[in-house]
Amino acid sequence: MDHRQVEQQLRVVSGKAGRRRLGRRAGAVWLSIALAETVHGMLRGWWLVPQIGEPAARRVGFVVGCLLVLGIATLSSRWLGASTAAQRWRVGALWCGLMAGFELLIGQLRGLDAAQLAAEFDPRQGGLMLFGLLLMLAAPTLGAWLRSRLT
Numbered sequence: 001m002d003h004r005q006v007e008q009q010l011r012v013v014s015g016k017a018g019r020r021r022l023g024r025r026a027g028a029v030w031l032s033i034a035l036a037e038t039v040h041g042m043l044r045g046w047w048l049v050p051q052i053g054e055p056a057a058r059r060v061g062f063v064v065g066c067l068l069v070l071g072i073a074t075l076s077s078r079w080l081g082a083s084t085a086a087q088r089w090r091v092g093a094l095w096c097g098l099m100a101g102f103e104l105l106i107g108q109l110r111g112l113d114a115a116q117l118a119a120e121f122d123p124r125q126g127g128l129m130l131f132g133l134l135l136m137l138a139a140p141t142l143g144a145w146l147r148s149r150l151t
Contacts, residue, residue, distance in 0.1 A: 022081055026091040026140075029076045030098050033136075036068045038106075055126075062128045066135055073143025074150070080140065088140040096137040103129060 040061065048057040082088040107117045119125040121133075135142075 018081075022087060022091070023094075025080050026082070026094055027098075029072065029080055030095045032076070033069055033072050033095070034099070034102055036072060037065055040065055040068060058126075058128065062132065065132065069132075069135055069139050070142060070146065073139040074146040075143075077140065077143040077147040082140055082144070085141065088144055089137075091140040092137040095139060096133050099136050100133055 044057055044061040044064075048060060051057075052060070080091065082091050103120070104117060107120060112120075120127045121129045123130055
């Protein structure tokens with residue numbers, strides 16, 4: 001991409017319509033991440049937990065989930081159109097908030113009480129969710145960086 005294309009991209013994304021487009025695209029990418037993570041979690045529960053047990057399956061699942069998030073963020077980084085670092089961090093904040101709410105909802109649907117939900121986010125109790133949310137925050141930036149190194 002030459003400097004004229006970059007300037008054009010910045011003009012397109014900087015306006016109100018560009019921000020709406022970025023928001024819609026960020027939501028669509030987040031939905032794909034949530035879907036991939038949901039399918040991944042179901043497969044982990046059905047296949048991996050019986051094979052290696054819940055604690056080990058959680059750790060393996062965390063690594064695989066991180067790779068899924070980074071893969072989707074990398075593959076979608078150009079289409080997303082977040083051309084500045086500030087835009088990528090704002091998208092990451094949106095993804096982080098949406099995923100936190102989604103995980104709390106899923107936890108409630110699974111019948112977890114408040115203490116169990118809190119434990120999912122507490123690394124001192126073995127919860128890895130906080131680290132996953134930090135990855136969600138950084139994923140658009142990391143994805144754009146990885147994309148720039150791969151192409």
